[in-house]
Amino acid sequence: MKTLKYIMVSLFAILALESCQSDKKSSAQITEVYQCPMQCEGDKTYHEFGSCPICKMDLKAVDNTLKKTINEGISDASIFNLTSQWHTEENQVIHLEDLKGKTLVMVMIYTSCKAACPRLVADMRNIEAQIPDNKIKDIQFVMVSIDPETDTPERLKAFAVENIMDDEQWTFLQGTESSVREFANVLSVKYKEISPIDFSHSNIISVFNAQGELMHQQEGLGVDNKETIQTILKVTP
Numbered sequence: 001m002k003t004l005k006y007i008m009v010s011l012f013a014i015l016a017l018e019s020c021q022s023d024k025k026s027s028a029q030i031t032e033v034y035q036c037p038m039q040c041e042g043d044k045t046y047h048e049f050g051s052c053p054i055c056k057m058d059l060k061a062v063d064n065t066l067k068k069t070i071n072e073g074i075s076d077a078s079i080f081n082l083t084s085q086w087h088t089e090e091n092q093v094i095h096l097e098d099l100k101g102k103t104l105v106m107v108m109i110y111t112s113c114k115a116a117c118p119r120l121v122a123d124m125r126n127i128e129a130q131i132p133d134n135k136i137k138d139i140q141f142v143m144v145s146i147d148p149e150t151d152t153p154e155r156l157k158a159f160a161v162e163n164i165m166d167d168e169q170w171t172f173l174q175g176t177e178s179s180v181r182e183f184a185n186v187l188s189v190k191y192k193e194i195s196p197i198d199f200s201h202s203n204i205i206s207v208f209n210a211q212g213e214l215m216h217q218q219e220g221l222g223v224d225n226k227e228t229i230q231t232i233l234k235v236t237p
Contacts (some may be wrong), residue, residue, distance in 0.1 A: 034059035078212035084179035089156035089172040103209040110147035
């Protein structure tokens with residue numbers, strides 16, 4: 001009887017171990033995320049291995065940090081809850097949630113501005129210049145136009161090229177009047193049209209984590225951006 005009891009205990013232990021290993025394997029399979037190495041479809045990911053439908057290259061597994069970000073849900077405080085559509089300077093239609101997975105440094109400007117906006121642009125470039133090269137790929141600098149009627153994707157693209165802000169880490173967004181107003185309210189940015197080509201507006205640069213939660217705001221022009229840089233580096237893996 002003792003021998004039989006020992007065999008039964010051993011059998012249950014083996015089965016329990018195999019079950020645990022199986023669960024771990026299943027969990028790994030579920031959380032595995034793949035992406036085109038050329039990012040033909042931007043940040044689009046797949047949950048099964050295969051090839052890119054555009055360039056036909058084999059999909060590559062996304063690193064653990066990005067997998068964790070993609071699989072996590074978004075909180076009620078996230079800007080990714082906003083469902084409005086936007087056009088980029090490349091005339092691609094996106095939602096804010098498409099920016100998920102990267103630290104976002106965002107500011108609202110308009111391209112015909114001759115006063116505050118050039119200084120905001122300079123502030124954004126100054127921030128970018130202080131980011132280590134190994135962090136840049138995980139950060140997106142986003143310029144949102146408060147003048148969507150004038151700032152078409154074509155105009156935003158020209159502005160990006162003119163200001164040497166057309167690298168991958170820069171994104172320009174054109175929305176609708178209502179989506180811009182909604183987004184401005186979220187950022188506590190106030191703006192008002194004072195002529196057909198001129199606006200008065202707040203000068204605020206906002207930092208969001210990879211889940212779209214506001215982490216820091218820098219207000220003013222040409223101010224000390226030490227705290228802004230520290231926040232960006234802290235929330236960027």
